[in-house]
Amino acid sequence: MASSQVDSINAKKDGGIRHSGEKKPCPVHAPGSGDVKRGFRKSRNNDYVKISMKEAEVNRLPAEWWKTLLLFFYITFSMVLTTVVITAVHxxxxxxxxxxxxxxxxxxxxxxxxxxxxVTEVNGIVLVTVWLLQLFFFQHKSIVLRRYFFIAGTLYLYRCVTIYITTLPVPGMHMNCAPKLYGDFYGKFWRVLxxxxxAGMSMTNTTIMCGxxxxxxxxxxxxxxxxFIKEYSPRSFWWYHLMCWLLSAVGVVCILVAREHYSVDVVVAYYITTRLFWFYHSLTTQCQCSPNNYLTKTWWNPLFNFMERNVKKPVPREYGWPKSWAPACLKNPCKKYSMVQSTRDE
Structure with a gap:
């Protein structure tokens, strides 16, 4: 009799009468009860409620290639408009x-x-080739590509404005500019093409345009x-960064040595390019809802929100073979290893 009374008391403590062999039910957390620490509600038995998340919420870095295609059209339009403005300014x-x-x-x-x-143009070709090779093995190439397209396209638009509003004389007497066409619309059209x-390079034997x-x-x-090469490559590759920096720095200096641009042209180009790159990437790491974030005042902030809306975390520096190109043995190199491990554990 005494033992049955003890069993009934224990059953009440456990939350109700339980038949022998039944498992103990999960504890129910009432609102406002329990121990709350760092935003998590803690039960008597140190159990936590598991919250299932949708697959779309877990995958915070969607490729969204259609956005990248739109930004490709954006940079193409900017480059074509630049050539038209150059032809007019000439x-x-x-x-x-x-x-x-x-x-x-x-x-x-x-x-x-x-x-x-x-030397400048050869360095530029080498640097762009290295960047494309790096991008080929980058896991999140779609996101980085549309960032590159947007920044480069915006810089070309800025360049259209600066070269049109102020026309400078040639920086050297060695420059032999192409003859002016004045009202020849057909000739200007072929110059644009x-x-x-x-690609706007002198080594391709295109007509020399001035202005x-x-x-x-x-x-x-x-x-x-x-x-971009430095930002999206491993930090430990200091030798790789140094090599690319030398290619860029030597190319910039050779522009002045060849007297193809004034010094102010190079300084302004460096300033605008670095600031736009740093402004854009600062927005990717800061809260845009903050009233003190003045970077959101830029005219291109709506376009930025369109591109980065679904990028919920910093882009990791992950490299590997593209899944559609990689051999079967390289797509999942740890699969065979995990099978061997499970066999040994058994």
């Missing part, structure tokens, strides 16, 4: 015989080297490509 450049080059402090101490600009096909000096497009590409 008609306004004064002849070098009437208005000589402006005084430049760098030109006063360094003599011109003819082959220096070829010629610039696009030659697109402030600011330097070559400096912009060299600087921006290096910044």
């Amino acid at each position: 008609e306004k450049v004064p002849p070098k015989e009437e208005i000589p080059p402006l005084p430049d402090t760098f030109f006063e101490y360094i003599d011109r080297v003819k082959w220096a600009f070829t 010629n610039l696009i096909s030659g 697109d000096f402030l600011y330097s497009g070559h400096t912009m590409v060299l600087t921006l490509t290096y910044l």
